[in-house]
Amino acid sequence: MNRITTTRLKKMKQGGEKIACLTAYDASFAHILDAAGVEILLVGDSLGMVIQGQETTLPVSLDEMIYHARAVRTGSEKALLMVDMPFMADATPEQAMHSAGRLMKEGGAQMVKLEGGSVLLETVQALAARGIPVCSHLGLLPQSVHKQGGYRVQGRDEAGALDMISDASAMQAAGADMLLLECVPATLAAEITRAVEIPVIGIGAGPDVDAQVLVLYDMLGITPGKRPSFSHDFLADSGDISAAVAAYVQAVKGGSFPSSAHSF
Numbered sequence: 001m002n003r004i005t006t007t008r009l010k011k012m013k014q015g016g017e018k019i020a021c022l023t024a025y026d027a028s029f030a031h032i033l034d035a036a037g038v039e040i041l042l043v044g045d046s047l048g049m050v051i052q053g054q055e056t057t058l059p060v061s062l063d064e065m066i067y068h069a070r071a072v073r074t075g076s077e078k079a080l081l082m083v084d085m086p087f088m089a090d091a092t093p094e095q096a097m098h099s100a101g102r103l104m105k106e107g108g109a110q111m112v113k114l115e116g117g118s119v120l121l122e123t124v125q126a127l128a129a130r131g132i133p134v135c136s137h138l139g140l141l142p143q144s145v146h147k148q149g150g151y152r153v154q155g156r157d158e159a160g161a162l163d164m165i166s167d168a169s170a171m172q173a174a175g176a177d178m179l180l181l182e183c184v185p186a187t188l189a190a191e192i193t194r195a196v197e198i199p200v201i202g203i204g205a206g207p208d209v210d211a212q213v214l215v216l217y218d219m220l221g222i223t224p225g226k227r228p229s230f231s232h233d234f235l236a237d238s239g240d241i242s243a244a245v246a247a248y249v250q251a252v253k254g255g256s257f258p259s260s261a262h263s264f
């Protein structure tokens with residue numbers, strides 16, 4: 001297998017080499033991203049919003065995730081393929097095991113991403129014990145948008161920050177191979193990144209994390225309506241999709257993205 005592995009990503013963290021990640025939903029874009037050197041392709045359940053035009057990610061089904069994962073797998077050769085566990089496909093550890101198995105066997109996922117902290121401890125332990133790499137998504141949880149009261153920065157207060165720090169180390173101890181922090185103050189994200197050995201991907205989490213991810217359609221400026229303040233339209237700067245993705249990879253690797261204007 002020529003694809004990037006979790007071992008390679010851990011070595012990149014140890015060596016201080018930044019990791020570039022983008023969402024992908026189909027074979028054609030996956031091919032462009034892979035060729036530009038994006039190391040992780042995330043088949044995000046954001047596809048519910050940017051592909052299907054839904055208001056939230058909640059309606060996305062496991063079969064839809066598998067359909068898009070398979071397309072991204074077909075279109076790429078090198079990048080690690082991470083696939084989102086859709087809403088409630090991990091409601092119990094048994095269900096998570098079944099869903100992750102399908103994402104890997106039918107979708108070709110190398111890693112599954114689960115939204116949530118300590119509530120998923122047993123689930124992450126069970127998945128890791130069965131050889132399933134897990135990325136634990138903390139901070140703003142789009143699948144919990146109704147509970148979190150909207151798309152808001154998380155961990156601004158001391159209690160929220162302490163909970164996130166403790167969730168991060170609990171997830172690492174449970175066997176997670178990666179963390180993703182969404183919409184988290186930059187100082188908190190930096191503290192968590194220093195505290196764990198596994199790579200930390202940030203989105204709206206400042207520059208001092210190991211990897212950056214953006215929703216592809218946000219960074220190409222084609223998501224309808226208001227786009228997140230932490231994103232940047234790389235297509236507007238370059239006028240060509242392949243060049244825009246290459247510019248993103250270069251900006252992540254060189255540390256010029258995200259800037260303080262894209263951070264909380």
Ligand code: KIV
Pocket residue numbers: 023042043044045046047084180182203213215
């Ligand atoms: O679904 C998705 O695209 C994600 C990113 C926002 C990180 O989870």
